[in-house]
Amino acid sequence: MTVRAGTQTLVDDVTLEVPPGMFLGLLGPNGAGKSTLLRTVYRMIRPDAGVVRLNGEDAWRRAAAWVARHVGAVVQDMPAEFPLTVRDVVAMGRSAHKALLEPDTPHDAALIDAAIALQQLGEFQHRTFRTLSGGERQRALLARALVQQPQILVLDEPTNHLDIHYQLSLLRFVREIGVTVIAALHDLNLAAMFCDRLCLMDRGRVVALGTPEDVLTPARLGEVYGVDATIQRHPRTGTVWVLPG
Amino acid sequence: MSNSAVDRAAHLTTLRTAPPSRRRARGIAFPAAGASSAGRGRFLAVTVGIIALLFVCALAGLMVGSVSIPAGTALSIVVHWLSGGWLVTPDWREAYEIIIVQTRIPRVILAAVVGASLGVSGMVIQAIVRNPLAGPSILGVSSGAATGAVIVMRFGLVTLGAFTLHIAAFLGGLAALTIVFWIARTGGQMTPTRLVLAGVAMSAVLSAVTSLLVLTSPDPQLAARVLFWTLGGFGSAQWKLLPIPVIALVIGLAIMLVQARRLNLLMAGDESAVALGLDVERFRRGMFVLTAALTGITVAVSGVIGFVGLIMPHIVRLLVGADHRRALPAVALLGASFTIAADLVARSIIAPLELPVGIVTALVGGPFFIWLLRRDARSLGVVK
């Protein structure tokens, strides 16, 4: 698949296959094309060449709502202009499942309640979204993606704005719920801890694809990030541990 | 973690449930009702309040005019008219009945329809440009519509058909909105400031064009007619003027309500809206045309009445929240009440002279807009 913007090629002839249930981490320096690649998955950007297949179907041959019933995304823009309550924001996730005039059913309410409870947003649910802290906002957006009942969860820098406690609990959570996850991550160690597979990108191309052990080598990190890094094993979890410098 | 593992598991299971089949009877008690029924109670209370307000404003609108008709008589005439002549035996001058039925009732209805149309248009425009400072008059839609109408009058194109004025107003509004949107989006991010500035610039250009058309016109009445168009009023209300704006409002509001859930998604931002399953570009284009049509028709019958479409949505969101399924009906009712009240003030404050109603709405709306700008600036300052 290829995505261009003007003369620039943002994603250059990338082929990726993510089997159900896999947690795939996208790594790479700023501008590597991670976000662009993710945007093709939730049908924000149409690839200039190639296709995005979900369960074998071309996403651009199906309606946006169909894609949204399969892919939930946590994106960067925040619905802070209008006085939407946290519950309003989470409830938006049900939209793709609803016919035009269909009212919210008790089933929808139960899903929303569950997502709010799982993200520990119960006490905020009637507050307006814009009064939340960065971390609370991020959790609300994850709750919104959850009520979409997606098979694939797309996360673009999900740990931004989160303290270490919530970084860990968010990633642990999405791992636990058993959906396919594609996440763009900055933190190499978090990626190594939670992802089944890593995809290292640079200037729109895939540099390496495989297990954390295969992908995170000092040579590649030097080549892509221009840093001199030492790779060790985490003393407790046994996962790959990157020590820069 | 405060959640017990059992709770967690239960919630996760809930998240995986499919919606119950529609044929199956619902046997399970759902816990969610508590939160949203409190919201529903508030919504109902607010709605009843606004309907009462609308009723009071409409009644007052029927009582006041340049001929003073005793309130009792006015009320009897209204009841007589509403009941189709069944309930009250006429014991008043026929002239009074004509005044109420032929001038005041259509005037109040026109004001209500225009107010409701502007309110819902404003709310939808704010959602599609994702900017609560937008509105039909701020974004130049109203001036565009007025210019369209003036072009038709200036060049005597009214002869092309009864709806020429409406169509020209609609096209003018659409053109203005498209240009403003295009200016604001050129070169990257569309910020609220750029949008408002583009709208202001557009309005200034359009009012200059309108003035030019008027000053070069041989028709001495054009100036008076254009003054009416640029400041708005309901003085020309007649029953036969009502069908088009009423039909436009009914159809427009129906479409908006059907699309209310999607309109909600627009408030989340383009990226989110797409991720939530909305074909943003196409949907926005459709809503663009719809609001321009509604605003254009409003302008064609009553001229430019500013600020209704800007401030009513704000007040409604404060009262019932931002969800369009609730906010749209509420803003239609509140916009109607406000415009009837503004018209009432316009025609009674310096009686027997009438102020253009646009002056009254601007006097109320202007300060509100300034307050909004200040509040927004402050809250943005805190966030950044």
Added chain:
Amino acid sequence: MRPTLVFGAALFALVPAAFAQDHYPYTDENCGVTTIYEAAPERAVTLSNNATEMMLALGLEDHMAGTSYMANLQISPQYEAAYNAIPILSPLVATTEQLIEAEADFVYAGYPDGFSESRHTRDQLHDLGMNTRLNTEGCNLGRFGFDELYAEIRSVAGIFGVPERAEALIADIQSTVAEVEDRVQGVDPIPVFIFNGGEDTPRAVLGNTMLSHVVGRAGGANILGDVDNRYGSTSWEQLVEQAPEYIVVFYSGTASGQVVDDPDTNLGQARIATLEANPIIAGVPAVEDDRYVLISSVIGQPGPSSADALERLARAFHPEAFAD
């Protein structure tokens, strides 16, 4: 002798009745609006001073339900008694509601602002069962002079089925016009500016008005009389350039739509003061020599009093011609 006289009187009494029967239906063509009258309107309402005077000059006060838009101006003395007997609906243009309350069946405006979207359009009034007429000067169809005024008089008299009164009134005006023309025959027309207020930019009365025509017939020449419009803004430089020797100060009874208490002082005299205070035009002959003549809209607008305006202007412009 005697029987003949009786017979003559009887014949005279019969003529109008017979005539009236042939008169209707009467078709009135007025600026694109065609109205067919089956009988004389019984409850006419006027929307301006010149329309009111037109009705009274034709002796139609019995057909009137009200007058409006005199805004503290003085009606000409010869119509005062009749005017005072008719209800005054409003100092401004009567509203739709006031017209309905007066049960008007005919609404006559002397200026175009009588009918407008912000008050009531002719169409709207027609739907309420009221026929309308607008003095054709207000339609801005081109030059408007005494011939057009006579046509207006004939139209109004036609609507009310009294064409003979139109001829009498026209003859009356014609005699004044002839008398004045006789006096000013052969004089050199003096350049005149017709000032309609304004401080930064003066508003002028232009070529398509009765007033401009009257100035011409009185031995003057409107310096902006070749502009094909009724009213418009000009610049003080025009006055300096064209050096009018007389300034006709035109005023109505309202300012910005508000009724003025004493129009003569508050508008007429105040406009003269404006001219006096302006340094740019201090050297203009009319200003230098205080040659102003006040014309209120009662006589300045096209109507039966246009003859009075003619006489007043001629006497002002050419006092020597009246010196006997």
